[in-house]
Amino acid sequence: MTSSLRPWIFAASILSFSAFAEPGENTYKQVCAACHGAGVLNAPKLGDKTKWTPLIAEGQVTLTAHAYVGVRGMPAKGGNPNMTIETFSDAVAYMASKAGGNWKTPNAKTLAAINKEIEARKAGLNQKP
Numbered sequence: 001m002t003s004s005l006r007p008w009i010f011a012a013s014i015l016s017f018s019a020f021a022e023p024g025e026n027t028y029k030q031v032c033a034a035c036h037g038a039g040v041l042n043a044p045k046l047g048d049k050t051k052w053t054p055l056i057a058e059g060q061v062t063l064t065a066h067a068y069v070g071v072r073g074m075p076a077k078g079g080n081p082n083m084t085i086e087t088f089s090d091a092v093a094y095m096a097s098k099a100g101g102n103w104k105t106p107n108a109k110t111l112a113a114i115n116k117e118i119e120a121r122k123a124g125l126n127q128k129p
């Protein structure tokens with residue numbers, strides 16, 4: 001390759017990384033894919049509509065909050081104690097979107113509702129049977 005081409009290829013690779021990675025995709029790959037990629041411990045797999053459709057039906061607020069607190073084999077915060085709810089929400093939205101949901105980065109109002117549901121869940125309310 002001629003040296004004059006290198007800066008362009010470098011710029012193109014940065015662009016393709018930042019412009020085309022959806023919110024949550026990197027977190028998914030770094031944290032969630034370990035289980036949700038292959039279905040470890042029966043985790044709902046990325047893109048498995050049969051598994052995700054009833055979860056998506058719970059709604060973004062409920063599903064995000066409950067997963068963040070932890071559900072059965074799903075560890076709280078995806079097993080990463082430093083995971084913020086903002087980062088986690090994006091990863092949930094990414095997975096939901098890959099199974100037919102149209103979930104976006106939660107706005108401030110949705111985030112507030114998620115945080116409220118997290119508190120309720122931690123307090124032992126709204127437990128799943």
Ligand code: HEC
Nearest residue numbers: 031032035041042043044066067071072073074078091092
């Ligand atoms: C150690 C393995 C593991 C990792 C890592 C993991 N999950 Fe899970 N997750 C599971 C399992 C297992 C379930 C299924 C729980 C059940 O229903 O028994 C699950 C279920 C879920 C659910 C559905 C929760 C519900 O209410 O049924 C969501 C949403 C979810 N995970 C999101 C995530 C996100 C986002 C990440 C990454 C930030 C992540 N998970 C990382 C194992 C994992």
